[in-house]
Amino acid sequence: MRLITRTLALVALVALAACSGGKTPAPSGAPHSSTIDVVTTFSTLNSFVDGVGGKYVRSTNIVPVGASPETFQPTPQSISVLNGAQLVVENGTGIDAWVDRMVRGADVPRSRVLVITDGTPVVGGNPHLWMDPVLAKTYVAKILAALVRIDPSHAAAFKKNAKAYDAKLDALTAWIRTKIAAIPPAQRQLIVFHDAWPYFAKRFGIHIVGSLVPAPGQEPNPRRLAQLVRLARKLHVRAVFAEPEYSAKLAHAFAGSANIKVVTDLYDDSIGHRAVVSNYISMMRYNTEQLVRALK
Amino acid sequence: MSCAVELHKVRVCYDAFCALDGIDLCVGNGEALGIVGPNGSGKSTLLKTIAGLLRPQRGTICVFGTEPLRLPRGTIAYVPQVEAVDWGFPATVRDVVAMGRFSHLPWWGRFGPVDRALVEEAIEAVGMTPMAGRHIAELSGGQQQRAFIARALAQQPRLLLLDEPTTGVDAATEEALRIVVRAVVARGTPVLMTTHDLERVDDWFDRLMVLDRRTLALGTPGEVAASGAYSAIREHTHTHGHLRVDHDPHEGHEAHPEVRV
Amino acid sequence: MMHALLAPFAYSFMQRALVAALIVGALCSMMGTYVVLRKLSFIGDGLAHASFAGIVIAYLQNIDYQLGAAVVAVLTALGIGFVHRKGRVSLDTSIGVLFTAAFALGIFLMSRQTRYTLDLQSFLFGDILSVTRGDLVFIVVVGGAVFIAAMLAYRDMLFASFDPVVAEAAGLPVKWLDYGLLVALALTIVVALQSVGIVLVAALLVTPAAAAYQLAKRFTPMLLLSAAFGVTSTVGGLYASYFLGSSSGATIVLVATLLFFIAVAFKRFRPA
Numbered sequence: 001m002r003l004i005t006r007t008l009a010l011v012a013l014v015a016l017a018a019c020s021g022g023k024t025p026a027p028s029g030a031p032h033s034s035t036i037d038v039v040t041t042f043s044t045l046n047s048f049v050d051g052v053g054g055k056y057v058r059s060t061n062i063v064p065v066g067a068s069p070e071t072f073q074p075t076p077q078s079i080s081v082l083n084g085a086q087l088v089v090e091n092g093t094g095i096d097a098w099v100d101r102m103v104r105g106a107d108v109p110r111s112r113v114l115v116i117t118d119g120t121p122v123v124g125g126n127p128h129l130w131m132d133p134v135l136a137k138t139y140v141a142k143i144l145a146a147l148v149r150i151d152p153s154h155a156a157a158f159k160k161n162a163k164a165y166d167a168k169l170d171a172l173t174a175w176i177r178t179k180i181a182a183i184p185p186a187q188r189q190l191i192v193f194h195d196a197w198p199y200f201a202k203r204f205g206i207h208i209v210g211s212l213v214p215a216p217g218q219e220p221n222p223r224r225l226a227q228l229v230r231l232a233r234k235l236h237v238r239a240v241f242a243e244p245e246y247s248a249k250l251a252h253a254f255a256g257s258a259n260i261k262v263v264t265d266l267y268d269d270s271i272g273h274r275a276v277v278s279n280y281i282s283m284m285r286y287n288t289e290q291l292v293r294a295l296k
Numbered sequence: 297m298s299c300a301v302e303l304h305k306v307r308v309c310y311d312a313f314c315a316l317d318g319i320d321l322c323v324g325n326g327e328a329l330g331i332v333g334p335n336g337s338g339k340s341t342l343l344k345t346i347a348g349l350l351r352p353q354r355g356t357i358c359v360f361g362t363e364p365l366r367l368p369r370g371t372i373a374y375v376p377q378v379e380a381v382d383w384g385f386p387a388t389v390r391d392v393v394a395m396g397r398f399s400h401l402p403w404w405g406r407f408g409p410v411d412r413a414l415v416e417e418a419i420e421a422v423g424m425t426p427m428a429g430r431h432i433a434e435l436s437g438g439q440q441q442r443a444f445i446a447r448a449l450a451q452q453p454r455l456l457l458l459d460e461p462t463t464g465v466d467a468a469t470e471e472a473l474r475i476v477v478r479a480v481v482a483r484g485t486p487v488l489m490t491t492h493d494l495e496r497v498d499d500w501f502d503r504l505m506v507l508d509r510r511t512l513a514l515g516t517p518g519e520v521a522a523s524g525a526y527s528a529i530r531e532h533t534h535t536h537g538h539l540r541v542d543h544d545p546h547e548g549h550e551a552h553p554e555v556r557v
Numbered sequence: 558m559m560h561a562l563l564a565p566f567a568y569s570f571m572q573r574a575l576v577a578a579l580i581v582g583a584l585c586s587m588m589g590t591y592v593v594l595r596k597l598s599f600i601g602d603g604l605a606h607a608s609f610a611g612i613v614i615a616y617l618q619n620i621d622y623q624l625g626a627a628v629v630a631v632l633t634a635l636g637i638g639f640v641h642r643k644g645r646v647s648l649d650t651s652i653g654v655l656f657t658a659a660f661a662l663g664i665f666l667m668s669r670q671t672r673y674t675l676d677l678q679s680f681l682f683g684d685i686l687s688v689t690r691g692d693l694v695f696i697v698v699v700g701g702a703v704f705i706a707a708m709l710a711y712r713d714m715l716f717a718s719f720d721p722v723v724a725e726a727a728g729l730p731v732k733w734l735d736y737g738l739l740v741a742l743a744l745t746i747v748v749a750l751q752s753v754g755i756v757l758v759a760a761l762l763v764t765p766a767a768a769a770y771q772l773a774k775r776f777t778p779m780l781l782l783s784a785a786f787g788v789t790s791t792v793g794g795l796y797a798s799y800f801l802g803s804s805s806g807a808t809i810v811l812v813a814t815l816l817f818f819i820a821v822a823f824k825r826f827r828p829a
Binding site: 064071075217219220221222223224225226229246247249250252253254256257 | 564565567568569570571573574668670677678679682684686687688689795798799800801802803804805806
């Protein structure tokens with residue numbers, strides 16, 4: 001019995017040591033002298049915040065890169081990060097609903113929380129509005145309004161940044177249109193992992209035949225997969241896209257049955273995995289190029 | 297004469313409590329030794345130690361010249377006083393008795409006609425043939441006891457250890473068991489048996505050991521009766537037809553951490 | 558009608574899933590016989606949770622997940638056996654302490670990552686639909702090894718399961734058999750993890766065997782009946798999930814449970 005107790009005590013000590021050697025928590029309390037601390041739920045939103053705020057903001061995301069906000073579990077550290085925030089930016093429409101509880105827990109006043117999709121028409125309850133660069137401009141507009149309210153002294157700079165970013169978004173939209181046009185219309189269809197694409201698809205005339213997973217956090221079921229296989233074969237869909245936050249195994253299994261190829265990455269809610277998807281615009285360009293390459 | 301079972305100054309303790317102390321014993325082949333003593337005297341502990349289930353803190357044990365744990369499979373058959381088995385286990389009488397043969401079969405071996413014959417013989421020897429196909433849960437206490445003895449017989453062990461096999465059985469069963477023990481002994485197999493019952497010890501045993509943590513007497517039934525060791529323990533043991541079935545915690549139950557996973 | 562029934566077989570992912578279901582169903586319920594008779598049900602659940610730590614560690618060290626799961630499950634199993642024997646801690650306490658620790662370790666290591674791409678979903682609930690050929694090889698090899706070992710040790714295991722004290726006295730290596738069973742159980746669980754996931758694998762171990770226990774009078778029939786119930790549950794459940802459009806893992810467990818209640822009812826209404 002003594003041996004067991006000693007072993008357990010040793011293990012506990014080791015665990016404690018491991019704990020204390022961890023990341024230091026984000027600063028809380030008084031804000032940095034000139035930068036506004038903005039906390040977003042997921043990393044894609046950081047692009048918009050940085051795009052408008054420029055050097056006057058410092059943005060951090062709660063959901064780590066590579067994880068999905070739909071299935072995220074907050075840790076105590078994420079709550080402490082909220083404490084120091086002057087602005088909390090969440091997407092809304094259910095994709096990051098968990099942040100509401102955290103915000104309450106961290107005693108962040110509602111005035112400091114921006115829910116971007118509030119008031120924007122949403123189709124089918126799908127939160128992925130930012131995937132349409134035209135709708136992304138509303139993100140920019142709302143972030144601009146919030147930043148101006150928090151820091152009126154730099155309002156002019158924010159407005160200028162926002163305008164420039166909007167221009168970039170317009171250029172992106174045009175670029176994507178051109179690229180998509182290169183795909184023969186009959187081939188503009190794909191099967192995705194989860195349903196992040198309706199707004200993008202509608203904007204650019206892509207047909208999302210279906211998604212492998214009915215909703216994020218839901219399990220795939222064989223009937224649905226079989227239906228998709230039949231559909232894929234019937235419509236001669238060329239590719240199924242896996243996404244990095246999810247296991248690619250299902251996509252491969254599906255592709256094997258449908259006899260189509262698997263393209264292993266499309267990104268939506270996290271950036272910064274690699275240099276080529278370091279911000280929203282490069283992510284969208286990358287996605288588009290992947291799409292075009294697979295479907296042409 | 298060499299000893300089939302030899303104990304030399306054996307002491308067996310459970311934590312601070314020593315159930316046996318300074319036991320010397322020599323049992324020869326073809327000998328039936330009866331072990332009597334009051335509750336808590338260490339009778340079950342003695343059998344378990346010889347069976348290799350317990351390790352002595354002091355002293356040495358030799359069974360057929362080696363330590364009990366080094367003996368080949370199937371050498372010792374042990375029938376405990378209280379069987380801690382799950383009576384819901386899916387097994388018939390025949391299944392249980394068949395287990396007696398398992399220790400003689402290698403993993404790749406087959407359970408053959410010889411094994412089957414020995415099983416049927418053993419069942420017959422304890423008078424359980426009509427019940428051979430019954431599930432063990434359907435048996436009475438005495439029938440269960442007989443099934444376990446049949447298993448030990450089927451094993452054809454070189455040493456048979458019986459812990460109070462006659463406790464709680466009727467006179468007919470008791471006589472059947474006595475005949476079995478004598479038959480086993482006649483084949484040259486030593487039998488050690490603990491008992492509460494001092495009646496007819498001459499018919500059962502060649503020698504008797506009176507135990508109360510130490511050896512109080514050891515010899516033929518006549519010698520032991522003359523030694524007066526009986527009177528020391530008489531009030532605790534059975535006389536004339538009424539059985540006391542006491543279950544002392546140190547006798548039939550496991551205080552030792554040899555539990556199975 | 559026949560065409561409709563055979564429809565699932567048209568898809569390669571279903572074909573592989575069915576093969577996995579067949580093997581896992583038979584293996585788990587066979588091992589489940591020992592689990593139920595030796596009252597190890599809690600261990601099954603415990604080892605499944607413990608293997609989660611193995612998966613996380615494997616992910617962090619960039620090695621094969623199933624290997625990681627297997628190593629941790631086996632170590633935990635041996636640890637449980639050891640703590641129980643030497644520490645004089647009761648069995649369910651040993652299990653409770655060790656498996657919760659292992660599971661928590663997995664969560665702990667996971668939470669310290671600043672970036673992760675491990676899809677936990679599929680480990681918790683299984684992704685039998687994603688079974689690859691490589692997975693089938695693993696299932697066949699490891700499952701086959703466990704099956705062969707169980708068949709070789711069949712008699713000794715039977716005796717040691719029924720009466721460990723007398724078996725030990727008769728010279729059977731009861732201690733090694735106990736540890737061996739735990740290791741076999743750990744490997745069985747890892748094999749089954751992909752089909753039904755951590756949360757449900759315990760059910761696959763226990764329920765078909767429990768159903769067989771209701772109906773079988775002797776050990777070998779119980780083993781065979783358990784395997785039959787197991788395969789019916791996994792294959793039937795997978796099949797049903799195809800037509801119902803439901804989660805395969807959960808459907809499998811529900812079918813197993815349905816069979817259990819049918820077995821209980823049948824036993825009740827049979828003349829004694």
